[in-house]
Structures are given as structure tokens and as C-alpha cells.
Amino acid sequence: MKRIIFIAFVISLSQEVFGQDNTYNIMPLPQSIKPNGQKVRVTALFTVAVIGNPGQRVYAEASRALRRLDQRVGFFFKQGFITAKDYSLKASLLIDVKRPAELKLNEDESYQLTITDRQIKISALTDFGVIRGLETLLQMLSVDASGYYFPGAEIQDFPRFPWRGLLLDVCLHWMPMDVVKRTLDGMAAVKMNVFHFHFSEDQAFRVESKVFPKLTELGAEGDYYTQEDVKEMIAYASQRGIRVVPEIDVPGHATAMIKAYPELASIPREYELQRYYGVFDPSLDVTKEYTYEFLDKLFGEMAQLFPDEYFHIGGDENTGKNWENSPSIREYMRKNNIKNAHDLQTEFNKRLLPMLTKYGKKVMGWDEILQPGVPKDIIIQSWQGGNPYYESLKKGYTSLLSSGYYIDLIQPADYHYLVDPAPEDATITDEQRKLILGGEATMWTEHTTTETVDSRIWPRTAAIAERLWSSQNVRDVEDMYRRLDIISLRLEELGSTHIKNKSMLMRRLANGYNTEALEVLVDVIEPLKIYQRNQGDTMYTVFSPYTKLADVATPDQRVAREFRKHVSQYVKSKDKTLEKNILDHLLLWKGNHSEFLKLIQQSPTLQEAEILSENLARIAQVGIDAIGFINGKQIPQSWHKESQLILQEAKQQGGRCDLQVTTAIDELVNAVKN
Numbered sequence: 001m002k003r004i005i006f007i008a009f010v011i012s013l014s015q016e017v018f019g020q021d022n023t024y025n026i027m028p029l030p031q032s033i034k035p036n037g038q039k040v041r042v043t044a045l046f047t048v049a050v051i052g053n054p055g056q057r058v059y060a061e062a063s064r065a066l067r068r069l070d071q072r073v074g075f076f077f078k079q080g081f082i083t084a085k086d087y088s089l090k091a092s093l094l095i096d097v098k099r100p101a102e103l104k105l106n107e108d109e110s111y112q113l114t115i116t117d118r119q120i121k122i123s124a125l126t127d128f129g130v131i132r133g134l135e136t137l138l139q140m141l142s143v144d145a146s147g148y149y150f151p152g153a154e155i156q157d158f159p160r161f162p163w164r165g166l167l168l169d170v171c172l173h174w175m176p177m178d179v180v181k182r183t184l185d186g187m188a189a190v191k192m193n194v195f196h197f198h199f200s201e202d203q204a205f206r207v208e209s210k211v212f213p214k215l216t217e218l219g220a221e222g223d224y225y226t227q228e229d230v231k232e233m234i235a236y237a238s239q240r241g242i243r244v245v246p247e248i249d250v251p252g253h254a255t256a257m258i259k260a261y262p263e264l265a266s267i268p269r270e271y272e273l274q275r276y277y278g279v280f281d282p283s284l285d286v287t288k289e290y291t292y293e294f295l296d297k298l299f300g301e302m303a304q305l306f307p308d309e310y311f312h313i314g315g316d317e318n319t320g321k322n323w324e325n326s327p328s329i330r331e332y333m334r335k336n337n338i339k340n341a342h343d344l345q346t347e348f349n350k351r352l353l354p355m356l357t358k359y360g361k362k363v364m365g366w367d368e369i370l371q372p373g374v375p376k377d378i379i380i381q382s383w384q385g386g387n388p389y390y391e392s393l394k395k396g397y398t399s400l401l402s403s404g405y406y407i408d409l410i411q412p413a414d415y416h417y418l419v420d421p422a423p424e425d426a427t428i429t430d431e432q433r434k435l436i437l438g439g440e441a442t443m444w445t446e447h448t449t450t451e452t453v454d455s456r457i458w459p460r461t462a463a464i465a466e467r468l469w470s471s472q473n474v475r476d477v478e479d480m481y482r483r484l485d486i487i488s489l490r491l492e493e494l495g496s497t498h499i500k501n502k503s504m505l506m507r508r509l510a511n512g513y514n515t516e517a518l519e520v521l522v523d524v525i526e527p528l529k530i531y532q533r534n535q536g537d538t539m540y541t542v543f544s545p546y547t548k549l550a551d552v553a554t555p556d557q558r559v560a561r562e563f564r565k566h567v568s569q570y571v572k573s574k575d576k577t578l579e580k581n582i583l584d585h586l587l588l589w590k591g592n593h594s595e596f597l598k599l600i601q602q603s604p605t606l607q608e609a610e611i612l613s614e615n616l617a618r619i620a621q622v623g624i625d626a627i628g629f630i631n632g633k634q635i636p637q638s639w640h641k642e643s644q645l646i647l648q649e650a651k652q653q654g655g656r657c658d659l660q661v662t663t664a665i666d667e668l669v670n671a672v673k674n
């Protein structure tokens with residue numbers, strides 16, 4: 001054991017000194033990689049050519065890939081924007097494509113990438129295959145003492161699932177076009193292919209309607225996408241092989257629509273946009289013809305604006321309370337023998353479906369739209385997972401999993417990574433298995449602004465992208481994290497602010513340039529997970545400052561994660577190199593508290609973090625003592641009891657964050673023999 005750890009250490013150190021071979025650092029991992037031992041040097045003479053029958057996407061994406069490559073290697077390549085005139089069978093990178101892709105579900109995305117010392121070749125049926133292959137190639141760029149190279153290999157690759165999505169909610173917080181574009185860039189880098197555009201909510205309606213202009217005039221407070229913006233977004237996504245699926249969430253989560261057009265309301269009164277987060281009672285009056293006329297016109301307009309064949313109608317979390325409280329709706333239900341809100345929503349869905357079919361759309365919605373009598377050609381997106389998900393499959397509905405992929409909940413990447421849309425042990429038939437389209441990560445933006453959204457999406461979503469693309473048996477968590485740390489830098493280069501904004505947020509929070517003591521703390525804390533951050537849904541509104549400790553802190557802290565790993569290895573091996581590394585951290589944390597107290601003097605906002613800093617220093621001392629005892633120092637009688645108490649106290653939150661190294665210290669304490 002000791003030997004293996006030692007070798008691993010030497011390898012990781014030598015990688016830092018002598019470079020890095022990225023043959024196996026790809027994310028998502030391809031279906032098959034066969035290295036051939038060759039190395040293709042990247043020189044200033046590197047060229048790209050396209051043969052076959054490409055669409056315009058291929059030239060634009062090949063040109064973008066060439067720029068991304070020169071940005072990394074620093075050569076002044078001769079080629080600018082690649083066109084058909086660059087045709088040459090001798091190019092360093094030859095792209096061979098059979099036909100342009102169609103932007104639709106189940107389009108072929110497979111490719112073959114061959115890297116030999118004669119040439120790099122990407123062969124694909126469609127330009128989407130080329131685009132996926134280019135991402136793989138860029139990720140393989142490696143370096144050694146002689147410079148940059150591509151490691152020789154033959155790669156055969158194709159996605160496990162055809163639907164690999166990311167939902168971006170642009171309502172709970174406004175996300176302007178540059179956020180959308182950099183998100184699309186990141187998605188393409190990890191081969192995701194559906195951007196689920198959630199633009200209608202209780203807090204806002206954010207796409208311009210020319211038919212119903214009040215939707216944004218009264219429902220967006222100035223922050224919305226014009227139809228030109230939407231077209232630009234769709235073109236940008238299409239260029240990267242990403243579909244844009246729009247969602248208009250009805251009949252619940254629709255307060256913004258109701259504020260703009262109160263005629264839609266179940267209870268007649270004036271409405272305001274919701275400022276808090278959660279589930280609210282306002283709901284469309286689905287018993288009025290006006291509502292159907294309105295939706296018919298709105299869907300008709302939006303169906304034209306969004307070319308994708310799928311249209312998402314939401315359908316989630318309609319409480320039904322405003323229906324029960326409306327005398328006219330109660331009367332309608334009585335007359336039509338509709339027993340409850342559930343059945344009324346079924347009636348509503350049954351009328352929406354032909355409406356959208358008329359506009360050439362297939363319908364999808366959340367679990368709740370799955371009710372008796374709903375036609376089989378809809379897609380159910382399961383945010384609930386478990387039984388509702390499997391019931392949907394068992395009833396024969398094409399389904400998509402989002403439960404387990406809620407990245408807004410700050411859970412670690414390994415949790416999401418191990419959630420499988422089609423687990424091997426699921427008790428479903430082969431036919432039912434075939435109905436599984438894939439999954440979607442969901443980025444709800446309650447507590448997320450333009451400054452923090454990237455750190456909530458990336459790099460964790462890359463792990464979900466791998467689950468949805470790579471073979472089911474790619475499940476090694478440690479290897480995933482190793483590659484995730486590498487891909488994180490690649491995502492940053494593409495424009496994601498998930499690393500750099502953290503420094504800015506820390507400077508603001510520390511009220512100056514000196515953020516050292518804050519950084520030491522932030523490296524070992526995470527925001528409270530699931531829905532604990534927002535107690536009772538009443539701590540935050542859309543106007544709250546999302547610039548505090550819990551916003552600076554990010555999920556899946558690398559320093560804490562590495563520390564926990566090292567401690568687990570150390571308690572088994574008692575390896576001295578690991579021990580020194582652990583002690584260095586413990587001494588840093590112990591000494592940090594006095595520095596942190598000085599920082600609070602100039603940044604009162606940080607007072608809420610004092611308890612965390614103090615507890616970190618206390619558990620660090622416990623860890624230092626534990627290592628002393630492991631090494632044979634005399635153990636005081638009451639030490640075990642006292643250290644348990646300190647560890648217990650260190651579990652409390654501060655600034656809506658908690659420490660991520662208490663379990664590791666606990667492990668050290670447990671390694672001390674009584």
C-alpha cells in the first residue's frame with residue numbers, strides 16, 4: 001500500500017515538473033481509446049483542411065478550434081478562418097465529413113479520431129461528429145520537455161444517450177446573453193447537446209412577445225431577451241451542435257404572465273412579481289376560453305421563434321389552491337364532473353397538446369403532466385426521479401432524468417456522477433430501457449447571479465456530461481475528479497468565470513486586496529446543501545446580496561477534497577510524506593484564525609464567518625494532537641471525549657456555510673488508539 005501511494009506521488013510530482021500526457025484526461029471519456037505510442041508535435045506550421053461534404057458549421061468550428069489551439073501553444077499559425085480553399089490532403093489535421101447535421105434529436109454525433117505521426121484525422125458522418133471530435137482533440141493536447149504534442153491514438157466515440165442537457169433558469173435571476181453564450185461554449189466542450197431555456201416563472205417572463213408585449217413590459221423589469229437575441233442564441237447553439245428547447249411553464253409558476261395579463265388569473269385581483277422563492281398559488285384559469293386563445297397565440301408565436309421540434313410546457317408544482325378558491329372554477333369542475341385539481345390539469349394538458357401539435361411541435365413537461373389519457377408521444381422530464389420516473393417508463397413514455405442532477409443544490413460532483421438514467425439494477429424491461437433519452441442538469445438560479453452562476457455549473461456539470469455520454473461502466477470517482485480538475489482549467493479558458501470570479505468576490509468580501517486569511521477559510525467550506533441555505537424559503541429574495549460567504553464559497557472544494565483523501569490514505573499507511581502534507585494544512589488552519597480576526601476588523605460583513613474560522617483552528621489543533629498521538633505521544637485521558645465535543649461543535653454553520661474537513665479530522669481522531 002505504502003509503495004503504491006509513494007509511486008502515485010512521484011507520478012503526480014513528475015507530471016508537474018515534466019509535463020502532462022493527456023491521452024486519458026478527456027472528459028467525457030470516449031467509448032474506445034487505443035494509444036499507439038506516437039507523438040505529433042504541434043509547430044507553427046500546423047494546418048487544418050476539410051474534405052467530404054461539410055456544412056458551414058464545420059469551417060467555423062474548425063477555425064474556432066485552431067484559435068483555441070494557438071491560444072494555448074502560442075504559435076502564429078498561418079491560417080485564419082478556414083474555408084473550402086484550404087483543401088489539402090496533407091494538412092496536419094484533416095477533417096472528413098459525409099454530410100451536414102440536422103439539429104434534431106437522435107442526430108448522429110459519432111466520430112473517429114486517428115492521431116499518428118503522419119497526420120491527425122477526424123472522420124464523421126455529420127458535422128456534429130466533427131465538432132465532438134475537435135473537443136476531444138483539444139483536450140488531448142499534451143506537453144513534455146520538448147513542447148506541445150498530440151499523443152498518438154485511435155479513438156472511436158459516440159454518445160450513450162441522445163439527450164444530454166442543461167437547463168438554465170434565467171428568471172429567478174436574470175442571465176444576460178454573455179452568460180448564455182459562455183454556458184453554451186462550456187456545454188459544447190463536454191459534448192452536451194440540449195440547452196433547456198427556462199424563461200417563464202413566478203419572478204419573471206423573459207422572452208419578448210410581439211403578440212403579448214406586456215409579458216416583458218410588466219413581467220421582466222427590463223431584463224429580457226428580444227426576439228433578435230433569441231435568434232442569435234439559437235444560431236450560437238446550433239453552431240456548436242446544441243438544440244435550444246424552450247419552456248413556458250404553465251399553469252403554475254406563471255405569476256409573471258398573470259401579472260402582465262390578469263385576465264388569465266384564477267382569482268381576479270392585481271398581481272405582483274414574486275420576490276421570494278418557492279411554490280406559489282397563482283395559477284392560470286384553465287376553465288376560461290380566454291386562456292386557451294391566449295396560449296394558442298403565444299405558443300404559435302414562440303413555436304416559430306424556436307425551431308426545435310420539442311416544446312416544454314412545464315406543468316410542475318401547480319398547487320391547485322387558487323382553483324379550489326375560485327367559485328367559477330369550482331362550479332366548472334362540478335358541472336363537468338372533474339373531481340380534483342389533478343384531473344383539471346389533465347383536461348388542460350389535453351387541450352394544450354393539439355395546440356402545439358398544430359404548430360409542428362412535440363410536447364414535453366415535468367413529471368406532473370403524466371396523467372391518464374395523455375398521448376404517448378410526449379416526453380416526461382423527471383425532476384422527482386424514483387417511482388414517478390420508473391412509472392413513466394413502465395407506462396411507455398419516453399423519459400428524461402433530472403432528479404439527481406440538480407446542480408443548484410451544491411452537492412458534490414461524485415454524487416451527480418453516480419446517478420445513472422438507466423441503472424443496471426433498475427427493474428424495467430429492455431423495451432422500457434429504450435425509452436430513456438438521457439438526462440439534464442438543472443441550474444435553478446434562486447441564489448445565483450451572473451457572478452456566481454459559472455461556479456454553480458462548472459466544473460461539476462462536466463461529470464454529468466460524462467455520465468450521459470460515456471459508457472455506463474465509466475464510474476471511477478477518483479479518476480473522474482482527477483480529470484475534472486484538468487477540465488476545469490479548459491472550461492475557464494473558454495470564458496467560464498468559475499475560478500476567476502472567486503478572487504474578485506473574495507476581494508469585495510474582504511474589502512481590499514488582502515484576501516489571504518479569507519482564502520484559507522474558503523478553501524475548506526461549502527455553502528449549505530440541498531435547501532438548507534434558504535431556511536423556510538424566506539431568507540432571500542430576488543434583491544438580496546449574493547456576494548456573501550455562501551456565494552464566494554463553491555461546491556466540491558478541491559483543497560478539502562484532497563485533504564480528506566490524504567487523511568484516508570494516511571490513516572492506513574502512516575506515510576510520512578502524507579503526514580507532512582496534512583500537518584502543513586493543519587498548522588495553516590490553526591494559525592489562520594488570528595489573521596481572520598484582523599480581516600474582520602476591516603470587513604464587518606465577515607463577522608458571520610468568525611465561528612467557522614474559530615472552529616477550523618480548534619479542529620486543526622485536534623488533528624495536530626492526533627498525529628502526535630499516532631506517533632507515540634502520551635494520550636491524556638480525557639482527550640478522546642474532548643476532541644469529539646470540539647468536532648461536534650465544528651459542525652455548526654456560519655454565513656450559511658459549513659466546514660468540509662471535520663470528517664477527516666474525525667478519521668484522524670479515530671486512528672488514535674485508546
Ligand code: ACM
Nearest residue numbers: 316317366383442
Ligand atoms: C421543478 O424542480 N419543480 C421542476
